[in-house]
Structure formats: C-alpha cells, structure tokens
Amino acid sequence: MKIAFYGSSLLSSYWNGAATYYRGLLKALAALGYDITFYEPDVYDRQKNRDMEAPGWCSVVVYEPTPQALMQVTARAPDADIVVKASGVGFEDEALLLEALRHARPDALTIFWDVDAPATLAQLGDEPDHPLHRALRKLDLVLTYGGGDPVVYAYRAMGARHCIPVYNALDPDTHHPVEPDRRFACDLAFLGNRLPDREKRVEEFFLAPAARLPASRFLIGGSGWDDKPMSPNVRWIGHVGTRDHNAFNVTPKAVLNISRDSMASNGFSPATRVFEAAGAGACLISDAWLGIDHFLKPDEEILAARDGQDVIDILADLTDDRARAVGEAALRRVLADHTYSHRAALADEIFRRFAKRSPVEAAA
The missing domain is CATH 3.40.50.2000 (Glycogen Phosphorylase B;)
Structure with missing residues (x-):
C-alpha cells in the first residue's frame, strides 16, 4: 500500500522533536512493504540543519512554504491508499489538512496523526471554530504518539470516529550503546x-x-x-x-x-x-x-x-x-x-483493519 505522509520534517531534527518518531516508524513500515512518500515544508531553517539525507526506504518531497507549493503536494494525495496529515507541520497546517482530505480518493484511508495530542486538544478546546473540529468527522482515524485513555476519550468526545495511540519507541539501528565521549x-x-x-x-x-x-x-x-x-x-x-x-x-x-x-x-x-x-x-x-x-x-x-x-x-x-x-x-x-518494529506491526494491523480496500486490491 502507498502512504502519502504530510509531516514537519523527516530530514531534520532541528526544532523538530517528531523526527526520531517519523524515522523509526516509517522505516519499520517500509520494511513491511509500504511505499511511503513524505512531504515536508522548507521552514524553520530545517533544511539548512539536516542531519540525514533522503533514505532509501522512503521518498521525500521538500516543498517551498507557499500556497502554490502546498496545492501541488496535496494534489498528489490521490496516488496514495493511505493519506496522513500530521500535527505541527509548521506551514498552513489547517489548509494542508483540508486540501489533503479534499484530494484523497474516496477509497483511501485518511488519518490525522497527532504528535502532540495534549497541545492539540487544548487548542481545540479554546477554538470551537478550528477547522480540525469539522475534519474529525470526515477522517477515518486519529492516531497519536502518546496520551493514553485521556487523549482517546477527548478525541472521541470531539467527534473522532476512532483514536488509537501508537507510542514512541526505539530504532536499535539508530540508537544504541557507543563508547563514551x-x-x-x-x-x-x-x-x-x-x-x-x-x-x-x-x-x-x-x-x-x-x-x-x-x-x-x-x-x-x-x-x-x-x-x-x-x-x-x-x-x-x-x-x-x-x-x-x-x-x-x-x-x-x-x-x-x-x-x-x-x-x-x-x-x-x-x-x-x-x-x-x-x-x-x-x-x-x-x-x-x-x-x-x-x-x-x-x-x-x-x-x-x-x-x-x-x-x-x-x-x-x-x-x-x-x-x-x-x-x-x-x-x-x-x-x-518497545522497538519501532513493534509499533509498525501495530500500525499495520490498524491500517488493515480500517482499510476500505483489501491489501491485495491496494497493491494492484
């Protein structure tokens, strides 16, 4: 299955605490056979502070922080069987979410992946007209990288169909014992x-x-x-x-x-x-x-x-x-x-459980 993932940055951890999570989880999902394209805006000097190059297990599209570029990358959403908009992308987050949903195929699985759920929920509580309120009723899933039952119950109360935590974890190839420095x-x-x-x-x-x-x-x-x-x-x-x-x-x-x-x-x-x-x-x-x-x-x-x-x-x-x-x-x-292989196995099970097409159809 193909995934279009709209997130903050895969290539840079600069002012981007979610980088480790994205890298570990998407790498493990790719090992399970997922074809992933990650879309990230060139903001906050992240591209000037890259700490990895585009990996072999994921295609990366870096786009300019302009409305035109945003429209171009969201217009590629129909290529994917799973369309993911992460929280905290850093450029026109609300517009990115709405455009990704608008372009996603009717049979695609649509996901809001919240990498800072407590902060997002606090914002939603303060802003009853926030676009995410309306989007929650259209999205198939909300996934979070933390929060447990309090976050799950809060998202369900706000209209999310399903909310499931997929927690942070370890990529043992990246983080492991070394000699002291x-x-x-x-x-x-x-x-x-x-x-x-x-x-x-x-x-x-x-x-x-x-x-x-x-x-x-x-x-x-x-x-x-x-x-x-x-x-x-x-x-x-x-x-x-x-x-x-x-x-x-x-x-x-x-x-x-x-x-x-x-x-x-x-x-x-x-x-x-x-x-x-x-x-x-x-x-x-x-x-x-x-x-x-x-x-x-x-x-x-x-x-x-x-x-x-x-x-x-x-x-x-x-x-x-x-x-x-x-x-x-x-x-x-x-x-x-608690490795990302464990988390990817959970995500894979979730994708298959909620998929609108069978894995065989999606791979065709």
Whole structure:
C-alpha cells in the first residue's frame, strides 16, 4: 500500500522533536512493504540543519512554504491508499489538512496523526471554530504518539470516529550503546529545547538541583538556553545533532527526561528521548507521570522523580554500578517490547483493519 505522509520534517531534527518518531516508524513500515512518500515544508531553517539525507526506504518531497507549493503536494494525495496529515507541520497546517482530505480518493484511508495530542486538544478546546473540529468527522482515524485513555476519550468526545495511540519507541539501528565521549562527561545531563510549557519544569527538576549540588557537574543541550541564568556547575552546549545523541546519553552517569506540562498532566506520553536514552543503555531519571510503568519499571529500568528534591536524593544514592544496572535493564526492556518494529506491526494491523480496500486490491 502507498502512504502519502504530510509531516514537519523527516530530514531534520532541528526544532523538530517528531523526527526520531517519523524515522523509526516509517522505516519499520517500509520494511513491511509500504511505499511511503513524505512531504515536508522548507521552514524553520530545517533544511539548512539536516542531519540525514533522503533514505532509501522512503521518498521525500521538500516543498517551498507557499500556497502554490502546498496545492501541488496535496494534489498528489490521490496516488496514495493511505493519506496522513500530521500535527505541527509548521506551514498552513489547517489548509494542508483540508486540501489533503479534499484530494484523497474516496477509497483511501485518511488519518490525522497527532504528535502532540495534549497541545492539540487544548487548542481545540479554546477554538470551537478550528477547522480540525469539522475534519474529525470526515477522517477515518486519529492516531497519536502518546496520551493514553485521556487523549482517546477527548478525541472521541470531539467527534473522532476512532483514536488509537501508537507510542514512541526505539530504532536499535539508530540508537544504541557507543563508547563514551568526554564532551558529554557529567553527573546529570538534560537534552531539550527551551519551550514555554517545559521551562518551569526544567527549573524545578534540573536547574534547582544543580544549584544545590555545587560539587556535581550538570550538562544541558538544546536550543534557546543561551540567556537562561544557571549555576556555575551547569554547562550549556547548544543544539545536539542526532548523530551525537548516543554519546550524549551513554557518557553521563545519568540523563534526565523532563516532560512538557501538557504531556505530564495527561500521562502515557513518553518522549522520544526516553527510548533513545534507554536504547543507548543510559541510566534514565524521569519526572514521574501517569503510565510510566507501562513502558519501563520504576526503580529497576527507570528512576522516577516527583520533584527536584527527588532528583537530588536519587543522585546522592546513585553509584556507578547502580547506574549501569538501571541502564542495562532499560536496554533489555525496550529491545523486548518497545522497538519501532513493534509499533509498525501495530500500525499495520490498524491500517488493515480500517482499510476500505483489501491489501491485495491496494497493491494492484
């Protein structure tokens, strides 16, 4: 079956947290025989900051951020058996959704794939005239990469026919153990861009503990932190490309995951970084959120912190041997249960269950 996927960017992770998800899932779907074309706009300097070239398992069409180009790429939707519009594309999202739906064949499976469901649902709640309200009744499926039952129930209440989570996961070919790199040596590292709905949690779970532990070394990567006040024992290194994520995760004694406000409040929303870190065998400390035990077992495969004091207490008791044991347990778990091959098998089952034509007809 052919998939037309309209998303933010496959080729660049720059200001694009969904890149890892797209890459892992679409690569695994291609291995199952899907013929995929990914359409991404040239926005936010992403094409100037590519960290991969067009892969052999997926065709990529980069288009200019103009109404004419948008019309050209959506006019190709009839070529596909499955038409996907992702959230947060970054250029005329509403128009892109409506045009993709307008051009999709009547027998095509139409999907809104939400890579930030809590934020989308909050926007829909604030904007009763948002075009997505009307589109939900036309779409066959809403798929999300997190959120669990709260998100499913919210989407169903807003008119979605079906809403199914297809969670983040690990691509073991991309994220795996490597040799440590002294550039990233520290006691605790955090990687994430500076965003309004995460900044206070970064202050609570990372910056405040760092200020209270002057003898420990802390490392923060990601864009936007250059003018943020930090204690002298915190080192900011700017944007960290995906090629360095394995070393960034495996080198520190521990790495920290901090969810955005909406993700933490909804629960069941593990960030891609959770699986990246676990796949590298890192000792992962995460802010606590509902559903964390669905993915990794607290105290054995992940260390959960309710607040900054918990982070301090965890670091005080964390020996090198303990950190290594937690990281090794996390790696075993994600390889067993949480790879993109697992997620692609679920997506394939969903596509076949809701397909309007049989797989044999679609392949003809």
